[in-house]
Structures are given as C-alpha cells and as structure tokens.
C-alpha cells in the first residue's frame with residue numbers, strides 16, 4: 001500500500017491496515033485473531049490480468065467488480081437496499097500481475113484528500129478532496145482496531161459518557177443463514193477514513209471488500225461525481241444494524257442537506 005497521509009494530532013497513530021484490538025481473553029478475540037492471521041482460501045491462477053469468468057476471484061464475486069478501463073465501481077447510484085455482490089479482489093496468493101483490474105482497494109487511497117475543520121463547528125473535522133473524483137472511484141479505507149462485540153460496546157459507552165465522538169463502525173453481513181459481524185474502531189489507531197462525516201445526502205458509500213484475509217476491509221467509493229473542494233460524506237446508517245443501533249450516534253445531524261433527518265442515523269428494528 002502507498003499512503004502519504006498523516007494525522008495532525010500526535011495522540012492518534014496512523015495505520016495503513018486494520019490491526020487487532022487488545023486481547024480480552026475471550027473466545028471471540030481468539031476467533032478474530034485466528035481470522036486475522038489466516039489467508040483467504042480462494043485465489044486465481046491467471047496470467048497477467050484477470051477476466052470473468054476465467055478468474056476464480058471474479059467468479060466468486062459473481063462478475064467484474066470494477067470497470068476495467070478506469071478502475072472504478074460500475075456507475076451506479078448505489079442504493080442501500082440493493083443486494084451487493086461480494087467484492088473479492090485478487091490477493092497475494094494469486095498469480096495475476098499488480099496491473100490486474102481486480103486490484104483496487106489494495107493499491108491505496110486516492111491522492112489529493114485533505115483533512116480540515118468543517119465550516120459547521122459541531123461536525124468537527126472532515127475529509128475533503130482537492131481533486132475531481134469520478135462516480136465509482138475508490139477514495140480510501142476506514143481503517144482501525146478490530147474489536148470484539150464486548151470491547152466495541154464498552155468503548156462506545158465510554159465515549160458516550162465522556163461526550164467524545166464515536167468512531168466505532170459495526171459491519172453486519174448476511175451470507176445465506178450466516179451473519180458475520182465485524183467491529184472497527186479508528187479512534188486511536190486509524191487512517192484518514194476516520195475523518196469522514198455522515199450526511200443524509202452523501203456523495204460516497206462504504207462497502208466491504210476482501211483480499212488476503214477473510215476479515216473485510218471497509219472501502220469508501222464515490223457514488224456520484226465529486227467536485228474539487230467538496231467534503232466526502234457517506235450515510236452512517238447503510239451498514240449499521242438495527243441489533244446494534246445503540247452503537248449509532250443519536251446526536252443532532254448538521255449535514256445541512258435538504259433531506260436531513262435532523263439526527264444522526266438510527267435504524268429502527
């Protein structure tokens with residue numbers, strides 16, 4: 001990966017990959033660590049660049065993940081209710097080259113992103129772009145510590161009690177009858193993705209992407225063309241789960257869009 005960004009706050013450690021949180025001696029942590037240290041079972045034996053349906057990774061993804069010519073998600077106004085295919089990139093066990101069009105998130109974030117204070121003080125800092133971002137482009141990952149459910153709840157309540165911002169992201173994936181839950185916290189260890197604010201009319205979307213290990217990476221893609229100078233935003237509720245609605249902010253929303261719901265997301269059961 002090639003990430004040129006840094007934090008301006010020395011108390012936050014810049015990381016370019018998710019890391020396991022502290023060991024809480026639970027079975028869940030052992031399972032998480034085991035997954036963290038495992039390799040994805042699938043890989044391809046393609047030469048140079050991959051094509052569907054020959055490539056095993058693309059076959060498992062159900063088709064091309066990215067538009068080959070531009071290295072973007074297909075131009076879709078991504079809808080939260082639409083069923084999203086598994087995004088499985090080629091990984092380090094694959095024999096294809098690094099020019100293969102099925103490697104995007106692993107190549108690192110967009111250049112030209114900037115962290116700055118938002119005009120609306122209640123939002124704190126935000127992530128902005130200095131460059132034009134095409135619809136479907138990969139912007140950056142949301143990287144942090146990987147926590148067990150118990151750790152995520154404890155940290156969330158600590159933040160709430162101390163009136164601190166919440167950075168914990170809870171990903172719930174449904175795979176047949178299986179439900180996979182992953183908790184990310186970039187509050188102390190994280191990348192630039194931690195500065196992206198919520199909007200009720202977002203210009204980006206967060207999606208799970210897998211390569212190398214079975215634990216998904218959280219990847220943020222533009223869901224419309226974004227002009228230079230704009231703030232990058234996504235809707236925090238899209239991957240939240242009603243079961244853990246407690247982990248979602250119920251603060252006043254200051255996105256100031258016409259569709260603003262007034263509060264930060266909270267999915268009803």
Ligand SMILES: C[S@@+](CC[C@H](N)C(=O)[O-])C[C@H]1O[C@@H](n2cnc3c(N)ncnc32)[C@H](O)[C@@H]1O
Nearest residue numbers: 123124125165166194195196197198253254255
């Ligand atoms: C992942 S952080 C985003 C970066 C954060 N603004 C900062 O300064 O580090 C999430 C926190 O930002 C604030 N936030 C994000 N979107 C907001 C919005 N639309 N309105 C008000 N506050 C927002 C909330 O305090 C939330 O807990």
